Amino acid sequence: MTMMPGGEMLTQLWSAMAGLMFICAMFKQYVPFDVQTHIEKYTHKLIALVYPYIQITFHEYSTDGWFERSKAYTAIERYLSTNSSTRAKRLKADMVRDSQSLILSMDDHEEIIDEFRGIKLKWASRKTSPNRQVISFYRDNDERMFYKLTFHRRHRDIVTNTYLNHVMEEGKAIEVRTRRRKLYTNNKSEQWVGYRRTMWSHVVFEHPATFDTLAMEPNKKQEIINDLITFTKSKDYYKKIGKAWKRGYLLFGPPGTGKSTMIAAMANLIEYDIYDLELTAVKDNSELRKLLIDTSGKSIMVIEDIDCSLDLTGQRKKKEKDKGDKKDGDKGNLIEEEKKKKDAEDSKDSKVTLSGLLNFIDGLWSACGGERIIVFTTNYVEKLDPALIRRGRMDKHIEMSYCSFEAFKVLARNYLDLESHDSFETIRGLLEENKITPADVAENLMPKSSEEDADTCLKNLMEAIERLKEEARLKAEEEEKAKAEEEEERLKAEKEKEKEKEKEQKSAEEEKEKKTSVAEAKENGVIT
Ligand SMILES: Nc1ncnc2c1ncn2[C@@H]1O[C@H](COP(=O)(O)OP(=O)(O)OP(=O)(O)O)[C@@H](O)[C@H]1O
Numbered sequence: 001m002t003m004m005p006g007g008e009m010l011t012q013l014w015s016a017m018a019g020l021m022f023i024c025a026m027f028k029q030y031v032p033f034d035v036q037t038h039i040e041k042y043t044h045k046l047i048a049l050v051y052p053y054i055q056i057t058f059h060e061y062s063t064d065g066w067f068e069r070s071k072a073y074t075a076i077e078r079y080l081s082t083n084s085s086t087r088a089k090r091l092k093a094d095m096v097r098d099s100q101s102l103i104l105s106m107d108d109h110e111e112i113i114d115e116f117r118g119i120k121l122k123w124a125s126r127k128t129s130p131n132r133q134v135i136s137f138y139r140d141n142d143e144r145m146f147y148k149l150t151f152h153r154r155h156r157d158i159v160t161n162t163y164l165n166h167v168m169e170e171g172k173a174i175e176v177r178t179r180r181r182k183l184y185t186n187n188k189s190e191q192w193v194g195y196r197r198t199m200w201s202h203v204v205f206e207h208p209a210t211f212d213t214l215a216m217e218p219n220k221k222q223e224i225i226n227d228l229i230t231f232t233k234s235k236d237y238y239k240k241i242g243k244a245w246k247r248g249y250l251l252f253g254p255p256g257t258g259k260s261t262m263i264a265a266m267a268n269l270i271e272y273d274i275y276d277l278e279l280t281a282v283k284d285n286s287e288l289r290k291l292l293i294d295t296s297g298k299s300i301m302v303i304e305d306i307d308c309s310l311d312l313t314g315q316r317k318k319k320e321k322d323k324g325d326k327k328d329g330d331k332g333n334l335i336e337e338e339k340k341k342k343d344a345e346d347s348k349d350s351k352v353t354l355s356g357l358l359n360f361i362d363g364l365w366s367a368c369g370g371e372r373i374i375v376f377t378t379n380y381v382e383k384l385d386p387a388l389i390r391r392g393r394m395d396k397h398i399e400m401s402y403c404s405f406e407a408f409k410v411l412a413r414n415y416l417d418l419e420s421h422d423s424f425e426t427i428r429g430l431l432e433e434n435k436i437t438p439a440d441v442a443e444n445l446m447p448k449s450s451e452e453d454a455d456t457c458l459k460n461l462m463e464a465i466e467r468l469k470e471e472a473r474l475k476a477e478e479e480e481k482a483k484a485e486e487e488e489e490r491l492k493a494e495k496e497k498e499k500e501k502e503k504e505q506k507s508a509e510e511e512k513e514k515k516t517s518v519a520e521a522k523e524n525g526v527i528t
């Protein structure tokens, strides 16, 4: 046998390929289309007889031209991004929408071998050639990507029943880990976001609060962390007990005690999106349901100041009354008040009822969309209907209260990097005697200029607490005085009343006497 020189062999290969391509072109041009389809069909059947492999394709966009990127394709992309980045030689880097980091995936026409329970599976990334006869309104690039999975037919069952599920779950988990979380809020009407109409609009959620920075009793904090983590891992448990995978938290306490901060810390801990539901902007119960259906899993649904949004009887509250109630609360925040006033005006058009809200929390629809946490916040827990906050609806009631010494220590560590200080004991005493919110403590601990150091900030805090103490004393005195005055007024009024009564009695008696003497005179014949 004579060996062909390398160059000559290559030339022959090229000419053979060119010949094949020429035949293909002729075939496509001169053989009628239906004959071509027949020939293709039988060729596939013939190949299937001798070729022992099964192929599954996953297209990036579904073939009916719909614009949504296939969820399966996205999950596979993420799954392969961890596998392919170590094995494939050519990778493409992409900043995929909603992701916070670069995604490395197989480049076009690249292939990798994955292994699952000893089975080898081949993933290939391919591109369909553009169909020039179809005019696309949406995408300027008609090339469609797809993944092709090839495996031996004896593994059909394990691949279709187990492996593909594994790929989807892994892919989704990677997506959750790498995605940017979102903060949604509801609008008054639907609008286009990307390719679909929705009532939610969103921004990237970037709140820095964590449970480390949250000032609270350590035990209570740990209990909440454990509760949240257990919840996220309890899919099978909830299924077993036949309960929708959701959990309700009621956060209550005075303004500035960290309720909103806690929600941000929760979302950061379990990496969920937040849906901040503005109930006053929801037209009616059916719109509320629509909003619920339009949320994704792994989300925290928040309704802030629930007492201001819904009356217990199902009718909206008169804001003026509410405003009066809040006068003695220390929520002196004008902007907040303005906002709430506006909400109250808006709420006049809203017909969401208490039963609508209860349905929203644990009706049949509440189970759709995967795991969900519902959080209500309120400053006045006693005003809420017991039905709304009963266990099972709001599973965990968390009181956020005034700053304790333990909570202060967290703030001192965060704001001043202090673990201990001479003044801590004095501050402990002051905090035990006085009610000051963590928001006020935090404000005093924050240096206001570069000259202010930890000592100055702690001094500021102590002075602030002393001032508060003095204010509270004066307020108490004033209240006492007002009470005494009120009592005096009441006594005076009572006396007046008594006098009036006596007077009336006296005149009645006089009248009676007069009548009796007239009668007697008549009887004696003095008067006829
Ligand atoms: N427990 C806390 N830990 C850390 N920071 C806190 C805490 N409570 C309040 N703060 C600080 O005070 C600010 C206001 O707190 P936040 O908005 O969470 O209070 P809130 O309880 O939601 O009040 P409101 O009832 O008025 O909505 C926050 O920006 C945060 O910096």
Ligand SMILES: [Mg+2]
Pocket (backbone or CB within 6 Å): 259, 260, 261, 304, 377
């Ligand atoms: Mg708040």
